[in-house]
Amino acid sequence: MILVLSQESYETSTDMVQDWIEYLGGHATRLNGEDLTRGEPFAVRLGREHDEVRLSVDGRVLSGATVGAVWRRRWHQMQGLGPLPGTTPAVRQLAQRHLAAELHAVSQSVFALMDEVPWLSRPLAVNKVRALRLARRAGLEIPETLVTNSRAELLTFIDAHDGVITKCASDGEMFPDDQDRTWALYTSVVTREDALALPEAFFPSLVQAQVEKSCELRVFYLDGECWPMAIFSQADPQTAVDFRVYNHVRPNRTVPYRLPAEVEAAIGRFMAAVGLETGSLDLIRTPEGRHVFLEVNPVGQFSMVGEPCNYPLFRRVAEYLMRAETA
Template identity: 30%
Template sequence: MHDSAQIVILTSRFDPHSDVIVQRLGEMGQSVVRLNTEDVPQSSEFHLTVDADGWTGALGLGGGRTIDFSAVRSVLVRRPGPFVYPDAFDAVAKMFADAENKHGYSSLWSLTECRWVSRLDRIRAAGWKPEQLHRASQMGFEIPKTIVTTVPEKVQDFFRACSGKMIVKTLSGPAGLAAAAERGAAVPDVDLRTRFVTEEALSGLDGVRAAPCLFQEYIEKDHELRVTVIDGEVFAAEIHSQVSPSTRVDSRSSDADIPFKATRLPGHMEELCRAFIDSYGLSFGAIDLIRTPDGRIIFLENNPVGQFMFVERRLPELRMTDALVACLVRK
């Protein structure tokens, strides 16, 4: 591949991670093009030709920026969001246009053979939380007891089986609200954080019937572990969330000054994290683990496009941005 090969960042307009990565690649003299999904289709021009001689594809993004898919070295998939359509489109027109755009762009991405961090279909396959838990358990991780249900009585039974120490978390997280907003629905103000379920809350479980909810036993922890795997390299950080009552369940629940510490996982656990990410065919993954007071390490979940700079800001010795940029530049 020639030296002018392009690096494509597939994301949305508000993504500080992509801001930093694009800047870093530019400083290195790399040809980098950022594709924000909000610019599709109104500020972009799509072209794909397929014939007996093969295929060619190009994407014009305005301002003289063009993606030539015959010259793409690598693609970083960060945080692509929904496409944006003219206000004049009614709901039916938006649904049809969206289906056509998704089909067209998915075809283009599937034809593009280059280094992917990571392929879209593999990111989707790696995002189902119950499947993650099953796979992690089969591979040798310890996992929390978990149910996903729409039956209030099952929740009450599980609460008792957990001796009253139970948490609830969303399955889709922000993606579910984004999808609703994309369809034009009024998006409610929903708390997406992992949180305790109290005994009083058990009397108001009718909302569970509307959509599957994920409930887990709460396991006491000494600290959280954020393990980021980039192209096989493992970066581990301890997050001592237990220092603050507001972050005891979810370290994202507060802006409290939580201590972070770079660490190294035991050899077998580091290899297990690497193997877990590799089992999906991913080049990147951000795994959430906890270490219990008695030293056990418990798997919680993996985010195939997870945030990592909140760790690197506190622990600059974990040079994850450098590792990601090197992965994209590598021929």
């Protein structure tokens, strides 16, 4: 049985892969991160010689011994504290942070008992600077990058490049407001005027040389194969700096793309170095035809690549997991 670790919502790619596993004669059981905090019984037991993990999925008991492969697709847990009117905001904040750490450790305890079976993939995130260094070592071009808290350093960097962007060093976040809108952190241009308005020392931030684009590339990688898609984001000012500022009225055109063999080989070397069997990579194709690596997301959504390009990605992931289960 293939155990799919995921979350309850926004997981259409996961649903489709599970469909394919069932269609191809396999069996997948889905465990969402929320399941561990909802009161359904589970147990991780370490004995003198043998260990056991038992999970409940919709009232059915599942033994870890029946798991042949694990697909770690997503994992989301939210255990909010109740009102606790007698406490202070400072105590509440510390307790909330500690609860998150406890839940993370409990999840890791469950995962530890399935260490012996194949996983797709292990890390859920790769540090951006580490990824850039490994990509460069693998033969991919990368943008000049600076992480700094110094206005003087930032101004020097801006003066040395035609344009500079900033983005989160981590995955970013989304914030709801009181008008049912969501505010998001996108890649944004930092001008010299912006930098001059900053204090001499500011919060540590990641900035990069802005790379001129003819188009953006989203590449889904699985087990040595690249499935690239070109995104024509440059004709629309809304999407020119970051295609994820989606224009839903007039979406960017997306088409299948063929990577040069040497770039595809470099991506393979990079993914091996970073320890990923799968992931979604973002690259830029410059007007001169160079390919510049930006970052990799081990758990990126891939229906956005598979569907417009007519790539059989859901089936390929299902087949990979079924092969892993019987290996």
